[in-house]
Amino acid sequence: MPAIPTSVLTIGLLLLSNIFMTIAWYGHLKFKHLPLFPVILVSWGIAFFEYCLQVPANRYGYGYFSAVQLKTIQEVLTLLVFVVFSTFYLGESLKWNHYAGFVLIGLAVYMIFREW
Numbered sequence: 001m002p003a004i005p006t007s008v009l010t011i012g013l014l015l016l017s018n019i020f021m022t023i024a025w026y027g028h029l030k031f032k033h034l035p036l037f038p039v040i041l042v043s044w045g046i047a048f049f050e051y052c053l054q055v056p057a058n059r060y061g062y063g064y065f066s067a068v069q070l071k072t073i074q075e076v077l078t079l080l081v082f083v084v085f086s087t088f089y090l091g092e093s094l095k096w097n098h099y100a101g102f103v104l105i106g107l108a109v110y111m112i113f114r115e116w
Contacts, residue, residue, distance in 0.1 A: 010061030014074050017053035018081040020046055026082070029090060072112045079105065 004012075024046035028039045054074075061070050079102070086092045 006060060006064040010057050010065065010070070011073060011077070013053045013057030013060070014070075014077050015081070017050045017057060018074070018077045020050035020053065022078070022081050022085045024050060026085060026090070068112060072109055076105070076109060 024043040027046070028034070028043060031039070058070055061073075065073065083094065083098075087094065
């Protein structure tokens with residue numbers, strides 16, 4: 001079985017970790033009737049799995065990617081996962097200014113990954 005390329009492994013683990021973290025941080029928003037302390041404990045439990053994916057992603061990816069590139073990938077994935085989550089789970093819609101902001105973020109990503 002061929003080894004998974006470092007870039008694919010890193011981005012895949014970061015994507016999965018962001019899914020867990022988005023659920024941990026925002027999944028409870030539909031359940032505002034529940035007491036806060038148990039919600040915090042459940043969120044911590046979910047976030048544990050995020051760390052179990054995030055730490056190896058950064059460990060494997062560092063060296064192939066710089067620390068700044070790793071963080072940039074993580075932030076872009078966070079936004080992508082959050083857009084899907086907020087749209088389909090929370091029922092929120094994107095507006096023109098969100099799209100404009102994403103274009104500017106895309107420009108920032110280009111600037112970070114471009115070799116100058």
